[in-house]
Amino acid sequence: MAAETLSTYVRNTTGVIELDRPKALNSLNPEMIRGIKEILEQWRDDAAVTQVLVRSTGPKAFCAGGDVRVARDGVVAGNFEETDGFFEMEYAMNNLIGTFPKPYIALIDGVAMGGGLGISAHGSHRIVSDKAFAAMPEMNIGYITDVGLSYSSQRMVGTRGKPSPELALFWATTAYRMYAADMLWTGLATHYVPNITEALVDDIIARGVDAALADAAHTPNGEAPLVALAPAIEETFAPGSWEEIAAAVAAHSNEELKELVTEATAAASPTSLVAAVELFKANANVADLRAGLDNEYAVGTYLLRQPDFVEGVRAVLVDKTKDPQFQPASVAEVDKEAIVALLNYGDYGG
Numbered sequence: 001m002a003a004e005t006l007s008t009y010v011r012n013t014t015g016v017i018e019l020d021r022p023k024a025l026n027s028l029n030p031e032m033i034r035g036i037k038e039i040l041e042q043w044r045d046d047a048a049v050t051q052v053l054v055r056s057t058g059p060k061a062f063c064a065g066g067d068v069r070v071a072r073d074g075v076v077a078g079n080f081e082e083t084d085g086f087f088e089m090e091y092a093m094n095n096l097i098g099t100f101p102k103p104y105i106a107l108i109d110g111v112a113m114g115g116g117l118g119i120s121a122h123g124s125h126r127i128v129s130d131k132a133f134a135a136m137p138e139m140n141i142g143y144i145t146d147v148g149l150s151y152s153s154q155r156m157v158g159t160r161g162k163p164s165p166e167l168a169l170f171w172a173t174t175a176y177r178m179y180a181a182d183m184l185w186t187g188l189a190t191h192y193v194p195n196i197t198e199a200l201v202d203d204i205i206a207r208g209v210d211a212a213l214a215d216a217a218h219t220p221n222g223e224a225p226l227v228a229l230a231p232a233i234e235e236t237f238a239p240g241s242w243e244e245i246a247a248a249v250a251a252h253s254n255e256e257l258k259e260l261v262t263e264a265t266a267a268a269s270p271t272s273l274v275a276a277v278e279l280f281k282a283n284a285n286v287a288d289l290r291a292g293l294d295n296e297y298a299v300g301t302y303l304l305r306q307p308d309f310v311e312g313v314r315a316v317l318v319d320k321t322k323d324p325q326f327q328p329a330s331v332a333e334v335d336k337e338a339i340v341a342l343l344n345y346g347d348y349g350g
């Protein structure tokens, strides 16, 4: 693997994937995605590789997402075939991780958003540090929660001991930042190591991930912030429509939730919010991760062709003016039926 933004190599019997694009917070460009996909296909069937470790070379970010600036350029140029192909390859890589037959270990030692969760959350070992946080902010760029997370987030169990589709939908529509304690409680993370060091990496490679974690893993101090918020979230983020959710939040006695949701969705694409609710409804009932990714692809390729994606990436990442003019501008005007028609609702009865 020669791409300068990614290094892959085998140490002892560990396949190591290093993200090395620090100026873009390791956001995944097509070369990086292709490189990860191809090396995983090789290591999956290579008996000399017993586990895979993915990490960042830099101290700041694990991975801030997919390179949506490149995707936006493709859309602006009318190059939909290439842009669709980018997402198709990324989702194939996510499914490869979700079905990987060996330990797949992600060292989440910094920001993990969007595509960064797609290369970590489907693995068997998601190790988070005090520098880790996780968010899905796609509603701010006219897109939806993808890379398999609209499927897997609804099924995660965590130390809480049960999944919560409502909490998952809350997380995916508000860009709420989960830090280590929230990630362990909800199941996004499996292990907590306050300070991830080279010694930990060396130990994982020398003795295997489970032996290393038996010594290094800790329990976070204090309660996860979501413990207190979860009851109100579960009373309001029931799968219905975004309008029902917004009305339930507005009528709820929990002022903290009301404020948080109002503020978080003020600059969100109305089309994204409607699409996210439908996508989560559909992906609550599909058979497997691949079917969940197929639904994301169907809605995602549709959204790339709507005005909000180009406008959202412009306002958030290109010009950074944070003033997106989304169209339609209200949830009531969104063509929900066009989105519903794209989705496989599995065995969902409603």
Ligand code: QUE
Binding pocket: 023, 024, 025, 027, 028, 064, 065, 066, 067, 068, 113, 114, 115, 137, 138, 140, 141, 316, 317
């Ligand atoms: C939504 C997103 C992304 C985002 C912000 C959003 C995303 C992404 C980045 C990002 C952040 C910093 C960088 C960079 C990219 O931000 O996918 O190159 O330096 O990659 O609201 O989906």
